[in-house]
Amino acid sequence: MNIIETKNLTKAYGDFTAVSSLNLHIRKGSVYGFLGPNGAGKSTTMKMFLGLTRPTDGAFHINKKRFPQNRVEILKEIGSFIEAPAFYGNLTGAENLELIRKILGLQEDSVDDALELTGLQEFKNRLAKRYSLGMKQRLGLAGALIGRPPILFLDEPTNGLDPVGIHEIRTLIKSLPKKYECTVLVSSHLLPEIELMADDIGILNHGHLLFEGSLDDLKFHAHDMGMPDDNLEETFLAMIDADNQKRRDRR
């Protein structure tokens, strides 16, 4: 069963189309890896899901709820981390999470739970603006994970983390569907990371969805198209290159 579906979802800024007729299908309880080069439209798609930007055309539903009619209900079920950690630098880590907890009406122990999950417990009373880049990233993740929401949108969640941090976050994301029946939409430039944690992937280039399916499906698809299928990185690069070549030929 798909928890998120889009139908011809489009976002244009004047002449530039950031996302073009996107049809995504994200299964409930899966980790969906969203891949694409910079400017492919990954963040714009996530922003549309969160109501940060309005689609120019098309529609989507999240857990049977539609935007913008059920905006507040949808946002209650989503934890998100978009582009960069968003927080109040003048507040401590714990105070930042306390704000979110109160808005979501969660239990008091959910702040400690989120701090524990992201390894920030011992720094919870430090002002967020004094955090290191990695700690800010973890605070952003804690803000998304607080209350263990059924749906998570994570845009480049491992940016700025050290290898140990990357491993911890990857393990955490991978464990979420089984532990909490959580559905995760995660974008990353680190293709081996996606390969290790995603059940399904979607590859986006210039706003167009080039491929959607499981990693095995991608291997078959790449093999059929005569592209390398040894690892995700090579397949991804070949697919993007072929699409860019097609665009150049069309011009």
Next chain:
Amino acid sequence: MRFGMELKKLRRTGYFPAFPAGAAAASAFPILNMAVRTEVYTGLPGNPLDILLDASWQMMAMLNILLIVCCTCMMYHTEYAENGIQKMEVLPVRQISLFLRKFLITTAMAALVIMIEFAALAFCILMWFPDAGIDLKEFLCHWSFEVILLLPTIMVSLIIASACRNMWISLGIGVILVFTFSVLPKDYLFLDLCPYCSPYQLLTAAEENGHAALFLGVCIGETALAGMAEHIYLKIRRYFS
């Protein structure tokens, strides 16, 4: 609960100390003015409160407006500095209600500032017009009139601050508006009714001209209209972001 949340966001920003500091600066003006030119004012006929307001309110009102501009910029700088506002936008909370809570907090702080300033005026009356006495009802009328006349300025300053990610842009716009409106001719009623201009008006003068009710009605109307404009702006900006 959410009101308290907005207050919490302003911790360690300098927002709360700025108001008493601004109030102290504005309150010092009539006291110094009276101390330096005692004979000029004690010799004038009429109500001491009117004499003091005529002598000092223009400067005090300008300081109040500048304080509002600075504090609304600080308020939204806190939101934009580390992108906290984006986190709020992806939580199940209406953006307009966050904005209105900011408006209420700033209005409460501005009301407190004007109260401190009127306390300074009361001190001046007791000090230099000992026979006059303090009429609390009169003070309350003047205080509430000035608070209401400041509402459109607070609302417009908040709208400007909410629209600019860069605090220096909103601060620059605010300062330009303050000084532009302060040099406009005073002969036109419609100019006196504009935000950034209405806080200079005095209750006694407005009553003499029969404009007191007009000022109050227009300022409340302007505030409501500007609030609705912000609501529309918050909705349509999603199409362009």
